[in-house]
């Protein structure tokens with residue numbers, strides 16, 4: 001049987017899209033590997049009516065509600081290959097299954113590539129954070145750090161200053177220009193030049209940020225904007241057009257969420273770039289509605 005759509009990725013965007021299509025009584029299969037981007041954080045914040053809940057609990061509720069729709073099939077397996085074209089796609093899953101569908105929605109999310117600094121990866125989502133809107137409030141003010149990865153870091157540091165007293169670790173990234181320096185000064189952001197060599201546990205639950213020999217700088221949390229990579233080989237295999245953003249390449253889509261391959265849609269982080277649960281979910285809803293319409297006016 002041919003599905004109306006396959007959704008690759010059952011995170012916030014994929015499941016939000018699935019809900020719209022399920023409610024239109026469309027046949028869909030959702031392929032998912034169960035590794036949402038925010039899995040490193042114990043709780044998720046800023047999503048209306050769900051503030052402070054573990055992200056996994058929100059997704060588990062969504063899956064439960066979707067499973068009640070007769071036309072929805074879940075498959076806990078990765079999508080390995082996408083073959084075919086509009087109205088005649090098929091996906092080969094990691095469990096060997098072949099699933100045919102008229103449309104495909106890619107919602108695989110990002111994998112974050114942290115700078116290669118000892119101590120950073122194991123603290124990701126705990127005291128090493130990517131987004132002040134998601135986790136800055138819980139830090140509770142005081143000394144916080146921003147680790148520069150690109151020249152946008154100065155602007156990021158100026159924003160983070162609403163959540164604490166910021167030290168910007170320039171980490172061998174070119175220092176801010178005069179205009180940005182003036183903003184940083186007005187925002188009381190301190191600059192700490194030099195390459196960050198390690199992050200370790202400091203006294204009193206603080207993080208010790210080391211910039212070579214000498215006394216490390218103590219902060220309660222360190223914000224870093226990692227490079228984000230689309231978690232799927234399908235864009236490369238199918239030669240999809242990409243768009244550059246400050247955090248990494250995303251999929252180029254038109255206003256309906258369709259990629260450069262007709263009939264293949266993309267939603268969530270991989271279509272938006274810097275996003276969050278609410279934005280990814282909203283984008284999943286919007287893209288699903290356009291995908292649904294394309295099944296009618298094809």
Ligand SMILES: Cc1cc2nc3c(=O)[nH]c(=O)nc-3n(C[C@H](O)[C@H](O)[C@H](O)COP(=O)(O)OP(=O)(O)OC[C@H]3O[C@@H](n4cnc5c(N)ncnc54)[C@H](O)[C@@H]3O)c2cc1C
Pocket residue numbers: 008009010011012013014031032033034035036037038039040041043044045046047077078079080107108109110112124125130134135231232267268269270275276277278280
């Ligand atoms: C540490 C951290 C904490 C965060 N905290 C918050 C927060 O508190 N509040 C907030 O609003 N945002 C938060 N975010 C951002 C939020 O996680 C993302 O914006 C959101 O998860 C994007 O949703 P998505 O559906 O695009 O992708 P994801 O939620 O990442 O879902 C993608 C899904 O696709 C699956 N998948 C990947 N490849 C395949 C494949 N080939 N086949 C099948 N399935 C596949 C994955 O396993 C995953 O289940 C946080 C991000 C990070 C890194």
